[in-house]
Amino acid sequence: MSGKLFVIGLGPGSPDQVTPQANAAVAAARWFYGYKPYLERLDLRPDQTKIASDNREELSRASEALARAAEGETVAIVSGGDPGVFAMAAAVCEAIEAGPAEWKSVEIEVVPGVTAMLAVAARIGAPLGHDFCAISLSDNLKPWEVVEQRLEAATRAGFVIALYNPISRARPWQLGKALDLLRAVLPSATPVIFGRAAGRPDERIEIVALAEASAEKADMATCVIIGSPETRTIPRDGLSPLVYTPRSLATR
Amino acid sequence: MSGKLFVIGLGPGSPDQVTPQANAAVAAARWFYGYKPYLERLDLRPDQTKIASDNREELSRASEALARAAEGETVAIVSGGDPGVFAMAAAVCEAIEAGPAEWKSVEIEVVPGVTAMLAVAARIGAPLGHDFCAISLSDNLKPWEVVEQRLEAATRAGFVIALYNPISRARPWQLGKALDLLRAVLPSATPVIFGRAAGRPDERIEIVALAEASAEKADMATCVIIGSPETRTIPRDGLSPLVYTPRSLATR
Numbered sequence: 200m201s202g203k204l205f206v207i208g209l210g211p212g213s214p215d216q217v218t219p220q221a222n223a224a225v226a227a228a229r230w231f232y233g234y235k236p237y238l239e240r241l242d243l244r245p246d247q248t249k250i251a252s253d254n255r256e257e258l259s260r261a262s263e264a265l266a267r268a269a270e271g272e273t274v275a276i277v278s279g280g281d282p283g284v285f286a287m288a289a290a291v292c293e294a295i296e297a298g299p300a301e302w303k304s305v306e307i308e309v310v311p312g313v314t315a316m317l318a319v320a321a322r323i324g325a326p327l328g329h330d331f332c333a334i335s336l337s338d339n340l341k342p343w344e345v346v347e348q349r350l351e352a353a354t355r356a357g358f359v360i361a362l363y364n365p366i367s368r369a370r371p372w373q374l375g376k377a378l379d380l381l382r383a384v385l386p387s388a389t390p391v392i393f394g395r396a397a398g399r400p401d402e403r404i405e406i407v408a409l410a411e412a413s414a415e416k417a418d419m420a421t422c423v424i425i426g427s428p429e430t431r432t433i434p435r436d437g438l439s440p441l442v443y444t445p446r447s448l449a450t451r
Numbered sequence: 452m453s454g455k456l457f458v459i460g461l462g463p464g465s466p467d468q469v470t471p472q473a474n475a476a477v478a479a480a481r482w483f484y485g486y487k488p489y490l491e492r493l494d495l496r497p498d499q500t501k502i503a504s505d506n507r508e509e510l511s512r513a514s515e516a517l518a519r520a521a522e523g524e525t526v527a528i529v530s531g532g533d534p535g536v537f538a539m540a541a542a543v544c545e546a547i548e549a550g551p552a553e554w555k556s557v558e559i560e561v562v563p564g565v566t567a568m569l570a571v572a573a574r575i576g577a578p579l580g581h582d583f584c585a586i587s588l589s590d591n592l593k594p595w596e597v598v599e600q601r602l603e604a605a606t607r608a609g610f611v612i613a614l615y616n617p618i619s620r621a622r623p624w625q626l627g628k629a630l631d632l633l634r635a636v637l638p639s640a641t642p643v644i645f646g647r648a649a650g651r652p653d654e655r656i657e658i659v660a661l662a663e664a665s666a667e668k669a670d671m672a673t674c675v676i677i678g679s680p681e682t683r684t685i686p687r688d689g690l691s692p693l694v695y696t697p698r699s700l701a702t703r
Binding site: 213215216218219220223257281284285288289290293295296304306307312314320321324325326327328330331332333334340342348349352353355357358398431438441443444445446447448 | 543584
């Protein structure tokens with residue numbers, strides 16, 4: 200008697216950026232698990248129930264949802280952005296691997312969404328227009344030395360770098376340290392984009408040179424994009440500048 | 452008399468994965484430029500016009516669309532997936548930077564979409580669940596040595612690697628060479644996902660160990676995801692296996 204678990208990406212925040220697939224999955228489920236701000240985006244029917252949990256309780260949330268689905272229920276876990284990018288899909292897989300055998304019989308449907316870096320990039324041009332990487336700056340789940348090694352490897356590779364989870368109350372210094380490390384190896388004019396709440400009414404997108412980038416410009420809801428040495432800015436009269444990374448190395 | 456240019460991401464292929472924002476942008480535009488298979492996805496009104504071009508003519512397509520918009524028209528360029536990831540948004544920025552001054556007055560709206568690696572990842576679990584990178588394997592626009600350096604840096608960093616543009620008639624050997632390079636440095640059991648046409652009726656998602664991965668499994672419409680040494684596979688009775696990369700290094 201196995202049920203189904205949807206792992207749903209609600210996109211960056213605007214209802215305009217939620218896919219029909221995500222809306223259909225929401226309509227199909229009866230129980231909803233997630234971090235409270237994501238659950239608050241849902242407009243549910245009386246027969247649907249929300250169960251909120253804190254944003255550092257991914258594994259217990261995944262386990263509760265799987266236990267419920269294993270009883271035959273149709274269950275949803277919701278994430279902002281895409282559930283596969285620093286979000287709930289990996290936590291669900293971890294819980295399945297470590298959990299009781301019956302959790303392996305639960306049908307899993309991961310519903311992809313527009314992840315934060317894509318939404319932020321779209322608001323200013325095409326900073327991810329060439330090879331790039333995405334790194335979580337959280338050292339809750341990996342040692343800080345690994346973050347530093349990855350940042351260094353990313354700059355050696357010439358990648359544009361999208362930083363997720365840049366800062367939180369419990370992790371106040373990591374972004375500043377990362378920016379210092381990047382300043383030591385990248386040109387000081389490299390564009391840095393602080394993209395907060397892209398597409399939402401409280402959106403704030405700021406472009407600064409790496410030399411002026413500081414951690415205070417970010418909060419928990421910010422995705423930070425660091426240009427590569429190829430990334431360019433086009434000033435425009437009366438319009439905001441465009442920031443983009445050319446598709447080509449050879450023609451420059 | 453400046454018009455507007457939408458640069459629209461139509462997602463991986465299923466209408467279920469097209470955002471309302473993309474549909475609204477399609478409804479608003481009068482002229483549509485793009486690679487023919489993407490234009491064919493659109494169901495347009497009689498007053499809307501499609502102008503198809505080949506998939507290696509990005510810059511001339513962007514220039515034509517900008518010239519039309521600069522005349523005061525509302526124009527759209529459509530991409531599959533997300534227009535900011537190895538697609539048209541960067542080409543539009545390049546054309547604006549190099550083009551006549553009036554193109555800098557055209558309002559640009561980039562409409563993000565679900566890019567291929569997210570759609571493929573969702574179909575098999577959470578392979579992008581931790582730090583990852585996206586690399587275009589095309590050496591039309593950068594020297595092959597740069598591709599090799601980036602693959603090596605990505606493996607040193609421990610990134611999962613999503614390969615876009617893995618193969619084409621004009622570029623038959625690059626994917627095989629990349630797989631050989633990766634085999635020399637990654638464990639032979641590393642999961643490799645060949646994800647073709649995710650979410651479409653002709654979807655084909657194949658998981659093989661790196662030791663068995665061969666370029667014949669890919670075509671132009673395939674996104675190839677190479678696991679990191681952390682990436683794991685969960686076999687399931689009667690269900691397809693889940694492939695995921697844990698959120699954590701420290702707990703393993």
